[in-house]
Amino acid sequence: AQRVTQPEKLLSVFKGAPVELKCNYSYSGSPELFWYVQYSRQRLQLLLRHISRESIKGFTADLNKGETSFHLKKPFAQEEDSAMYYCALTTSGTYKYIFGTGTRLKVLA
């Protein structure tokens, strides 16, 4: 069965410090990995996906199939990055979408 694990419920960092939100997954096939973000009083929205290999709002994430990880990174955190972040997985050939338990990021001034 597919599973997404986000080990940290809360991550607090100071403004300007590097950020890494961890995500590990279990799936035997070829997964598609995503990061979604929910800012205060806003809808859950896509941040980035592994197939795009792009940087959004300074965030990047690399799919490591050997370690089955898809950690989200940003070199210098900003206060506006404070939000709830969810890692998600979908599998090739299906529409099934599984989410992790989420990590709340707090960026302190």
Added chain:
Amino acid sequence: DGGITQSPKYLFRKEGQNVTLSCEQNLNHDAMYWYRQDPGQGLRLIYYSQIVNDFQKGDIAEGYSVSREKKESFPLTVTSAQKNPTAFYLCASSTRTSGRTGELFFGEGSRLTVL
């Protein structure tokens, strides 16, 4: 204005009553989803539908039912069999491009409280 519309935003129900949450999309997406969001548990998949007149159980389908009679609509019924129905419910939709499942678009959510 395109998107996902959920209603109602807030709903109160007495124990033993069924309640139906509405979800409508005008994005022409094939797939629609229902998730339950609880603090510390993330988003858990209740049901999803890839096409009209077809749907699959997610990880926590017990006590819930759905229908998909129209592409635009995917209502969720929380039945009296659901033991802990008080929660925040999110509806979403997506499509596929080049064989890959695309981005999920979410509604604003419906908060159900059982009294």
